[in-house]
Amino acid sequence: MTDHHYALGLTWLGNRGSGTSGYRDYSRDCVLTADGKPDLLGSSDVPFRGDGTRWNPEELLLAALAQCHLLSYLHSAVNHGIVVTDYADAPVGTMSQVGQGGRFTSVVLRPRVTITDPAQVELARTIHHEASENCFIAASVNFPVTHEPEIVVAG
Structure with a gap:
């Protein structure tokens, strides 16, 4: 360790x-x-009562999950021989407030991944699960982080 x-x-x-x-x-x-x-x-x-022009903790948590997944996914892609040429995400999170407190109840990552080999589309889709298991931030939260990936072939 x-x-x-x-x-x-x-x-x-x-x-x-x-x-x-x-x-x-x-x-x-x-x-x-x-x-x-x-x-x-x-x-x-x-x-x-916050300033909407500044980052808030909820956005930063969402950003940390999305960025961690990106980095874990790129690592998994290399390990599986998948060449990724572009990656963009539009994650959404849901937080439920109860009285003064609250908690996140879910996050959905929606990565759009561009790869070079059409024969690897399904593999590129399935390694999102592996990337999620290897993401330190996703492993640290107590709510589900799911994925709705879109795989695109370059060219």
Whole structure:
């Protein structure tokens, strides 16, 4: 077993002068930082009094799942001799709110994968399951992450 460690900085930018004296008295804005990377501007989602021009945690979770699947899929493609020339995804997630809390109940990844060999279309479709099993982020969540892949042959 090998442990990998990750670190970043998070700074809340929302004190409007009276801190959290009331629910409407502070901004949800923050900035995420990491050495050698551009800052990432964050907030809460608009229904939770956030700034819609900034990334919210729900979008970042969806992005992490989609990006992890992409990277795992590309690795599986190499292992199976599939040449991928393009990959785009349009994932969607569902979060159910109950009172003050809530949780994600599902994520659907919808990758559109372009490959070079028409004889490998079905294999290219089936390795999404393998990629999902190898995705560290998908293995860390307690809700289903499913796939609706589209495989396209280049040319």
